[in-house]
Amino acid sequence: MKQRLILTTLAVLLALGNAQTARSQGADAILDLLLRKGIVTEQEVKELKKEVDADLARAMERANKGKFSSWLDAVKFSGDFRLRAEDFIFEDYRNSADRLRFRYRLRLQMDFEYQEWAKVTLRLASGEASPGDPVSTNQSFTDTFKKKPLTIDAAYVTIQPPHWKWLKLMGGKMDNPIWQPKFNSPMIYDFDVTPEGAGEVLEYDFGDRSQYRLFGQFGQFVLKEVSGNSRDPYLFDLQGGFQAGFGGDLPKKPKLKLTAAGGYFFTHNLSNSSYTYGDSPNTGNANGSGSSTNNWLADFRVVYGRGEIAYVIREQPFLGTPPVLTLGGEVDCNIKNEYDTLIGSAQTLDKNQTLGWTVQLAFGEAKKKGQWQVSYQYKHLEADAVWDALTDSDWGTGGTDRKGHIIKGVYNMTDWWQLACTVFLTEKISQRPNSGHNTVGGIGADHGQDMLRLQVDSSFKF
Numbered sequence: 001m002k003q004r005l006i007l008t009t010l011a012v013l014l015a016l017g018n019a020q021t022a023r024s025q026g027a028d029a030i031l032d033l034l035l036r037k038g039i040v041t042e043q044e045v046k047e048l049k050k051e052v053d054a055d056l057a058r059a060m061e062r063a064n065k066g067k068f069s070s071w072l073d074a075v076k077f078s079g080d081f082r083l084r085a086e087d088f089i090f091e092d093y094r095n096s097a098d099r100l101r102f103r104y105r106l107r108l109q110m111d112f113e114y115q116e117w118a119k120v121t122l123r124l125a126s127g128e129a130s131p132g133d134p135v136s137t138n139q140s141f142t143d144t145f146k147k148k149p150l151t152i153d154a155a156y157v158t159i160q161p162p163h164w165k166w167l168k169l170m171g172g173k174m175d176n177p178i179w180q181p182k183f184n185s186p187m188i189y190d191f192d193v194t195p196e197g198a199g200e201v202l203e204y205d206f207g208d209r210s211q212y213r214l215f216g217q218f219g220q221f222v223l224k225e226v227s228g229n230s231r232d233p234y235l236f237d238l239q240g241g242f243q244a245g246f247g248g249d250l251p252k253k254p255k256l257k258l259t260a261a262g263g264y265f266f267t268h269n270l271s272n273s274s275y276t277y278g279d280s281p282n283t284g285n286a287n288g289s290g291s292s293t294n295n296w297l298a299d300f301r302v303v304y305g306r307g308e309i310a311y312v313i314r315e316q317p318f319l320g321t322p323p324v325l326t327l328g329g330e331v332d333c334n335i336k337n338e339y340d341t342l343i344g345s346a347q348t349l350d351k352n353q354t355l356g357w358t359v360q361l362a363f364g365e366a367k368k369k370g371q372w373q374v375s376y377q378y379k380h381l382e383a384d385a386v387w388d389a390l391t392d393s394d395w396g397t398g399g400t401d402r403k404g405h406i407i408k409g410v411y412n413m414t415d416w417w418q419l420a421c422t423v424f425l426t427e428k429i430s431q432r433p434n435s436g437h438n439t440v441g442g443i444g445a446d447h448g449q450d451m452l453r454l455q456v457d458s459s460f461k462f
Helices: 002-016 019-036 042-073 092-097 337-341 444-448
Strands: 075-090 099-115 118-126 150-159 167-173 196-206 212-222 234-246 256-268 301-312 324-334 355-364 372-381 402-412 417-428 451-461
Touching (some): 042 075
Antiparallel strands (some): 075 099, 075 451, 099 118, 150 167, 167 196, 196 212, 256 301, 301 324, 324 355, 372 402, 402 417, 417 451
């Protein structure tokens, strides 16, 4: 009874402060005092110290385990790994430029959720160039087994204020806040683009089952900090849209889902002499005048409209895949006058190459084991329709000034393993020269030729 009373007193001391401090400055001092007063024997003191040490160790273990567990619960890890075989086949008299390459893509992501309304995302990814290609995270097998880089693909914070669920704020190097249809070959932004700066997303749901949504998406992005002058280049994108669901299990699984949006994409100070083609992997746009031929002719002012309709034909699978029919389309037009007239251009180029449009039809859905999807897309993207620095790097040899077909098939071997095959059949649109600013990615003069590009992918999610 006496020993239990003493242990209880010591436990209270341990609970009142730091565990180690209470043990060294409190428990030992009290036991020594009790020993001097003759209340306990020396043997009892030894036994009590052992029990206190054991209780302290267990308490600290529980505390540390709880801290680690709560931190781990707040972090979500994800990623994917893709192997790719890729073949470029040019028209007959350009056969010397045909090439075959093998590549991989690795992405590792960590999402840390501080609260339900605050999250930090960090993603590392492979990549070819230094300091990093903005439109690709692929890495080729080459250079005699040299070690390959891993770069920061995304690092940003997302804030969704607790009482303003309709508002989401993003800052850092982020996933693109601007919605695009799920094209095999996107028009304005490659899906690997991670803009840097700030983004805002506004969403308002309404209807008796919240089946309708109005949304606005805005981006203010930094392109380059120029130390030599005050004309830093920036990019802005403003998009508004509407989404509606009809039939089925609303609002999550509608039988028919319609999304339509329109926006305005524009750059500022893009023609700054300190901002050159070297900052861009694709170079299909018209260039500047005079001796400075490595700069863009002018800023871009692109108005666009895009939409997507997904229709579930029936609930039962068709040959193992959900029978979903998806139709998407987009139109882009660069309304900047300089690109219509090409006044001030250093080259004699085809004028009025400022329109882009595409349409895609897909059947099926490849998300789980045994599911598959086939799709066809036609794409027409004139040389100056959009800013070629950010558009799809897989389209032809990358960039603009091409039209043609994309055919793709996807099959899920398991929930985490997917096989895909994509064929690009493209031809040049304009009569612009095939050298200088209209040369892309080391392909040389063949950038201007008709070509076939074949990709075979094996992807793994984790």
